[in-house]
Amino acid sequence: MSAQPVDSVCIIGTGLIGGSLALALKQAGFCREVIGAGRTETTLIQAVELGVIDRYDTQISRAAEQADIVVVCVPLGAMHAVFEQINAGEIEHTVITDAGSAKQSVIRDAGDVFGEGFPNFVAGHPIAGTERSGVTAAFAELYQQRRVILTPTEDTSTDALELVRSMWQSAGAEVDTMSAEHHDLILAGTSHLPHLLAFGLVDCLNNLEDVDEIFRFAAGGFRDFTRIASSDPVMWRDICLSNRDDVMAMMKRYRVEMEKMYRALEANDGEKLKEIFERAKKARDAFADRITPK
């Protein structure tokens, strides 16, 4: 047995998420080589030049069948098409995983393409990222002390699950498993809704007159609050549509919360406002230390 149990990892989509995983795996010596694959050859050439991947193949089926693990790091809307291209290759012994931010939709796509009962697909989601994107934003430390959630189904083989777990662990992440349903609900609240709120706030202010002046007088709180509004629009469109039911349910809950605050303001009810703010501060303070560290 070689020192490296895994010979080759194929990463499809070498942006921030895929590129950072490639760098981390190379740094950890998890595999002999990382093969990049994707639509845009210039990106793949750049990824080789930056030392993010060892080599590339623009034909996804060929790249995938050379690898022990294929990690699909493309926007959720492109998952199904990429799975089809992977499926065109000889992938009997290949473990396939992904890094999408919604999991039920990816599992549906995988079931649709690879067939129900396919044991070698492991749905996954690294809870990491920055508002930047692209291969130039990739860095090996992105997953250090971050959480990765894997959402195996009853068809997922234990070997495949453990292989993907060990891959993320070697990239520095803590790996948890849960159901895809539970994952999607949690992420709707902690990630998808906040992104909608931030995009919405900036768009809302952007429609005001004197928008230049408005942003000029914005302070640190605003900068932090709206940082996620600089995220990739295509990626976030896909996330919202893929996790549509949970996101809509969360938006409804949030609307009720906002109505509560609006009515308190309307009634000049300072006690009610203070009560909400105090409860929120208490929860935020209590959990601040437990939130994934910087």
Add this chain to the structure above:
Amino acid sequence: MSAQPVDSVCIIGTGLIGGSLALALKQAGFCREVIGAGRTETTLIQAVELGVIDRYDTQISRAAEQADIVVVCVPLGAMHAVFEQINAGEIEHTVITDAGSAKQSVIRDAGDVFGEGFPNFVAGHPIAGTERSGVTAAFAELYQQRRVILTPTEDTSTDALELVRSMWQSAGAEVDTMSAEHHDLILAGTSHLPHLLAFGLVDCLNNLEDVDEIFRFAAGGFRDFTRIASSDPVMWRDICLSNRDDVMAMMKRYRVEMEKMYRALEANDGEKLKEIFERAKKARDAFADRITPK
């Protein structure tokens, strides 16, 4: 004429805002001494021990009449009462200013106490702060390269305005002037609404089952987005009530924006969502560099 044109500054409320101003003025040599005043003697003793103020007086009227400038750094809901205590002293030659986050309400309070046409009141708002509060959080650099907005009325004397301007400049800030109406509208959008949204999000998630797990899987975006939900509940209750009309108007605009996104999701309208996200990202990216630096 002495090297220090200002002999004595009285700061009422020596928390993060007042304490940091005291430290900055002492560091800049703007005045010979900083007198602290406030309700709670233990806080004032602590402020002296920390070197934030030179001495203190628990009787606000007496502290104020000894000073060339009085800076009121208390929650908006306490402004009126503090103005009344200041007004009990001999304050003919004293310039009075404040650091409240809403300006029309403070000007109303000042007019009510000091009388219409009072020339020595200059309403002001340093756009700075952190989610922390209290004298132990104070630091001399808080106002470096931050903006301070002064909102003089037609009654405000030029001398008083220029004295307050020079005070903030010596603390390191850039000073702008505008109408109180305009200030309140801008801040409702860039500060007051975002705080409500953050408090609301944390409270909304806090009401879910498995709240522990929800926060456990929150990432950096969530941490930044909700940082302002750790702000002081009393201060923010007062801000929301004091700037109630503008805050409610902004909440209504925001509700329209959220409805637009909800309807797009409901209709599976990815184009519409992408359009909103792209517009927001473009605005956020364009203004990111112009937002007050860290």
